[in-house]
Amino acid sequence: MSFSLKPYHAPDFTLEKFLNAPDAKLAPAPRDGVAPFDYHAMSIFPEYFKIGGEWLLAEESRMDCCAVCRGGKIHVVEFRNLFEGDLVVCGRTEDCEEGIYMHAFGFEERSGAGDTFAFRQNRSRETAFSRDYDEIYDLLRHERDHGKIVWVLGPAFSFDKDAREAMSALIDNGYAHALLAGNALATHDLEGAWLGTALGQDIYTQQSVHNGHYNHLDLLNRVRYWGDIPTFIEKEHIDNGIIYSCVKNHVPFVLGGSIRDDGPMPCIYGNVYDAQNAMRDQLRDATTVICMATMLHSIATGNMTPSYRVMKDGTVRQVYFYCVDISEFVVNKLADRGSLSAKGIVTNVQDFAVNLRKGLGL
Amino acid sequence: MSFSLKPYHAPDFTLEKFLNAPDAKLAPAPRDGVAPFDYHAMSIFPEYFKIGGEWLLAEESRMDCCAVCRGGKIHVVEFRNLFEGDLVVCGRTEDCEEGIYMHAFGFEERSGAGDTFAFRQNRSRETAFSRDYDEIYDLLRHERDHGKIVWVLGPAFSFDKDAREAMSALIDNGYAHALLAGNALATHDLEGAWLGTALGQDIYTQQSVHNGHYNHLDLLNRVRYWGDIPTFIEKEHIDNGIIYSCVKNHVPFVLGGSIRDDGPMPCIYGNVYDAQNAMRDQLRDATTVICMATMLHSIATGNMTPSYRVMKDGTVRQVYFYCVDISEFVVNKLADRGSLSAKGIVTNVQDFAVNLRKGLGL
Amino acid sequence: MSFSLKPYHAPDFTLEKFLNAPDAKLAPAPRDGVAPFDYHAMSIFPEYFKIGGEWLLAEESRMDCCAVCRGGKIHVVEFRNLFEGDLVVCGRTEDCEEGIYMHAFGFEERSGAGDTFAFRQNRSRETAFSRDYDEIYDLLRHERDHGKIVWVLGPAFSFDKDAREAMSALIDNGYAHALLAGNALATHDLEGAWLGTALGQDIYTQQSVHNGHYNHLDLLNRVRYWGDIPTFIEKEHIDNGIIYSCVKNHVPFVLGGSIRDDGPMPCIYGNVYDAQNAMRDQLRDATTVICMATMLHSIATGNMTPSYRVMKDGTVRQVYFYCVDISEFVVNKLADRGSLSAKGIVTNVQDFAVNLRKGLGL
Amino acid sequence: MSFSLKPYHAPDFTLEKFLNAPDAKLAPAPRDGVAPFDYHAMSIFPEYFKIGGEWLLAEESRMDCCAVCRGGKIHVVEFRNLFEGDLVVCGRTEDCEEGIYMHAFGFEERSGAGDTFAFRQNRSRETAFSRDYDEIYDLLRHERDHGKIVWVLGPAFSFDKDAREAMSALIDNGYAHALLAGNALATHDLEGAWLGTALGQDIYTQQSVHNGHYNHLDLLNRVRYWGDIPTFIEKEHIDNGIIYSCVKNHVPFVLGGSIRDDGPMPCIYGNVYDAQNAMRDQLRDATTVICMATMLHSIATGNMTPSYRVMKDGTVRQVYFYCVDISEFVVNKLADRGSLSAKGIVTNVQDFAVNLRKGLGL
Secondary structure, three states: OOOOOOOOOOOOOOOHHHHOOOOOEEEEOOEOOEOOOOEOEOOOOOEEEEEOOEEEEOOOOOOOOEEEEEOOEEEEEOHHHOOOOOEEEEOOOOEOOOOEEEOOOOOOOOOOOOOOOOOOOOOOOOOOOHHHHHHHHHHHHHHHHHOOEEEEEOHHHHHOHHHHHHHHHHHHOOOOOEEEEEHHHHHHHHHHHHHOEEOOEEOOOOOEOOOHHHHHHHHHHHHHHHOOHHHHHHHOOOOOOHHHHHHHOOOOEEEEOOOOOOOOOOOOEOEHHHHHHHHHHHHOOOOEEEEEOOHHHHHHHHHHOOOEEEOOOOOEEEOEEEEEEOOHHHHHHHHHOOOOOOEEEEOOHHHHHHHHHHHOOO | OOOOOOOOOOOOOOOHHHHHOOOOEEEEOOEOOEOOOOEOEOOOOOEEEEEOOEEEEOOOOOOOOEEEEEOOEEEEEOHHHOOOOOEEEEOOOOEOOOOEEEOOOOOOOOOOOOOOOOOOOOOOOOOOOHHHHHHHHHHHHHHHHHOOEEEEEOHHHHHOHHHHHHHHHHHHOOOOOEEEEEHHHHHHHHHHHHHOEEOOEEOOOOOEOOOHHHHHHHHHHHHHHHOOHHHHHHHOOOOOOHHHHHHHOOOOEEEEOOOOOOOOOOOOEOEHHHHHHHHHHHHOOOOEEEEEOOHHHHHHHHHHOOOEEEOOOOOEEEOEEEEEEOOHHHHHHHHHOOOOOOEEEEOOHHHHHHHHHHHOOO | OOOOOOOOOOOOOOOHHHHHOOOOEEEEOOEOOEOOOOEOEOOOOOEEEEEOOEEEEOOOOOOOOEEEEEOOEEEEEOHHHOOOOOEEEEOOOOEOOOOEEEOOOOOOOOOOOOOOOOOOOOOOOOOOOHHHHHHHHHHHHHHHHHOOEEEEEOHHHHHOHHHHHHHHHHHHOOOOOEEEEEHHHHHHHHHHHHHOEEOOEEOOOOOEOOOHHHHHHHHHHHHHHHOOHHHHHHHOOOOOOHHHHHHHOOOOEEEEOOOOOOOOOOOOEOEHHHHHHHHHHHHOOOOEEEEEOOHHHHHHHHHHOOOEEEOOOOOEEEOEEEEEEOOHHHHHHHHHOOOOOOEEEEOOHHHHHHHHHHHOOO | OOOOOOOOOOOOOOOHHHHOOOOOEEEEOOEOOEOOOOEOEOOOOOEEEEEOOEEEEOOOOOOOOEEEEEOOEEEEEOHHHOOOOOEEEEOOOOEOOOOEEEOOOOOOOOOOOOOOOOOOOOOOOOOOOHHHHHHHHHHHHHHHHHOOEEEEEOHHHHHOHHHHHHHHHHHHOOOOOEEEEEHHHHHHHHHHHHHOEEOOEEOOOOOEOOOHHHHHHHHHHHHHHHOOHHHHHHHOOOOOOHHHHHHHOOOOEEEEOOOOOOOOOOOOEOEHHHHHHHHHHHHOOOOEEEEEOOHHHHHHHHHHOOOEEEOOOOOEEEOEEEEEEOOHHHHHHHHHOOOOOOEEEEOOHHHHHHHHHHHOOO
């Protein structure tokens, strides 16, 4: 099976409803960080706004944010980043009534009606995942050279030797273009690289080493001593791990802070809204996003990731979004929160990563 | 790494406590299926009973059952299988006080004391499982030719194409000597083999087929029409799947009934205590047991599986017991119920099976 | 809020599709326990069959079973209970095409179309359950005197003092008309009544008592010694607990066997298909079913419980079905298996039972 | 049952090991935010340091932080808050060898050895929680007037009407002295107070209202418009909810930011380390901490909460710490991370809160 992108079917703007639609209403933000009360909130889907008689596509969208018209273009702006006077699109209909059109099915062939009964519509541990794996292998091979693959990793991912090695192999072989994570992932991954443990437990033998509860603190203190991660890696002769592979291969990583952090790492974003900005900067041109074993980062990333991307040549393509977690609750939560196009895989991420490595022949 | 069995250190019967111990007390069962009130209940560990001055090992033990002395040998008998007058060992101490000795550490080197603190002592999704996998690969290679590997499978195991194929490959290559399961596993596996679905959903594409909610019922009706599974396989030209591989390779399987069964399959044990007897018959000489994705069958099998086996030459060897499930609750429940030597692996069994196949090079 | 049953809207048989429909096709079962290959399988909804020009309602339905015409009436029969020659309804359409009509919306007002987006459509730990509780209180008050309330209990339900007392209070006050459970529920409930423990742990203080792992075995042995539960209760002066309350109030209970049983209890159904028959006998006239903390029994009961009941006066009323479990997986599994009208409540059943008791003022 | 604090048994400093112990080694922090490499890390237990021949107790401890000697007192300082030159206690033994003594059992009577077997040692959904509830009722009644009760709330807590009302009642009646939460809890609680929904779903009827996915955004925009929560409450005539009760009763609340935040609320701590400082300021004199339905905040709070508190009169008392969550994984994770004295309750927090309200007669 070889991968090909689904074509995007743009709306047919010659239809009556588009021709007859009024221009979208624009109203100024009453003050910094505040939208007019009847602002329009963005979805994950392509949305078009009629401005001066033209239907403009919001190019870099983000769920639950405002559409601001600046210089004849639609910018999608978080509430906190609005400036007083910004012209914000208003209106809460999505089928041209107010000059706003949401295009939810641009990548789909509409399917026929199904049976009255169909078992097993939700994804659970009992879903057959073989095809998802096969699709992901094909997708990653395509995206390696023609897309941007962003990984989002929870802290426990680095607790296991094989999973760490699998992730390193993916990075070393070009399958990662950015990494989003938190303080703990970096801490335990570097703890593993430096001391062979995660939270004091050997990442292969599972043995708790003497005074191992010091290990992650020692690691943090040592990185802070050297001042930054690359210097730590150099001075302490680190030669393995996820963060090491990122540094070696110049794969950017964003570490967002949280209230549970020890340390923290020198390069952490202590301000979470700065972290959001940095994460979104990595996601603006992402074409595939894979979240593993983190509810917090998965929801955050889901919020920031639209279902499509406008390429430099103006074509619109789909963005693939996977959420891999051992808990159905986490996997389903994204859908509950509006990240409707997220595909869930219910398993231990250790196995998922090892599967990817083997499936890609690394 | 190559596998070798841990040696068994038998008790040193020359110690005072053994020499001075009284004979174990034997009392007759007051009626069929009832033990004397102070009966001794078996553990999963080797237990020795002083009978006529000799320390006898219970050769085929089973947790929570009675030790019955018949013809100078210790038989471990379920309450329901006791006969009136059976001589049952009585006493509730385990260190020779009453002629009973439980040998809990026969396979272990006693380890030194640990730290006051040690994180992460329980098994969870965050445990590092790399080494467990490596050990299982080695173990299975050894047991293939020198042991008896019994698999215990939950119903959902057959819902996924790759998992089914992995299990078939394990069976075809000699890595399975018996299979314990229920009606649903056989039903959905044969549904997959016959119609390509599980509960009406394609086991590869995940598509719900038209009227697919009939599929498992049609399968059951068809097997019942043919009268037994082998005839169904022959007449309907079945050529794949777990049950097919068992039949082809003469691997015995025991299907225990449950109150949720449709059908059922012709060869099901409708009486659960007959099912227990049949399961235990397969487990008496088992050396490795792997339970996947079934709380009911895992607990049942855990109840029946001692931590050791007495080989034909009289040597005592360890029995390996794994419980693989996506839920920590299930994995930990075995320990809560006394199956202390069970090793838990927390993941989706689909991935576990595929890993085994790849790890064994099949 | 006071409770009233939703009226049942019978189909309008004067419509063309009913008038023009052919008689349902009847074909003989080719042998005992086997249906004709194109049998029609029942749903949980009211279904009507055109027989001799008349539309007959299946009065006591059961999902996934066959409709058999005997003596001018429709009987819903499990595959295993078919006799050779039974006239089985055939056909796999449900809108009169083959003389079969499934009436899925008899109790509902059809609602209008919703928004494109709506968060949180599945039930999870985050669902607001306040209204469900209020509805259950009203429902139980109504059903106490005008319905039949069947409880289905998992084994762990009896592990907690307050939960046991709450369930006893419900039984003592007329809120239980039958109880379906397994060997373990009865064992641990009676262990609690006799020895104050569950699996050896005090049901109030949580302390593990000395040799407590004997307690459930001693209990089983003692009940077996006395021969049946009522005699045990009398001879051992039991005065509390769920089973005690059932016996005292003449509430029938069905204990279905399983392969994990110790003992078992004397009154257990060792054959699971006999157990199914006994369970269905209690469910034929049930009007409210509440399953708590048992996946096995919940699925089994869900399979047997239709969404409606035909009362003695010929009116059709709704059957209420609740599944209470701490795991979303269990709660959602019923819907995955076709028990579409089951309402899930995600919580610890201890708290659920205590809430019911307080909400009903007991 | 009436509540009384367990007495604290201070170490007997007349014992040889204390008398013979050397002074603790102090070394200067090599730079801001960095500890000497052999720093001593604090536990949750009382720890004493021999300084100038005197054993000093660290009065306000925090796990995984450094002990700094300033002005003859021990201050427990996060790595990030160390200043160059701070004198940091060094050493990694805890039994006087290096002038450091950890007193892990100051509040306990050491219990005798238990059985070889004891089932059910971990806390799970099957633990009997009746006594825990009774103890919490007594504890809260005591702490209301003689302690400081800090609540830590996850976002979903405000999704249910009864749970919100229960929490408000607890606050209104003096059972809350501080609240720690995140942006989402405040957002959805105020959404409920203003619009009657949580994420657009009615908090009582569970109905999704039209355009309800705007509700939390409208709420955030409105609060941001008014500039702060108290002004919003006044201007929009809010008269119910958790945050409303806090404002009305002058109960301080700390809202820590996270990368998944929309909005955010005006009073949020965008910098998570400022949030940590503010949280710790509330926890320094906390005597009971109850975390509900939040892994992130529970771990964060667990990290900051020692097992004891030194009162103004110099006496040492126990700090009670509960973690209430529907997932065993979350409840057990605290122990995995070193918060050894945390007591877990496995249930839906909606029911837990309602139980507390009823148990306290509110």
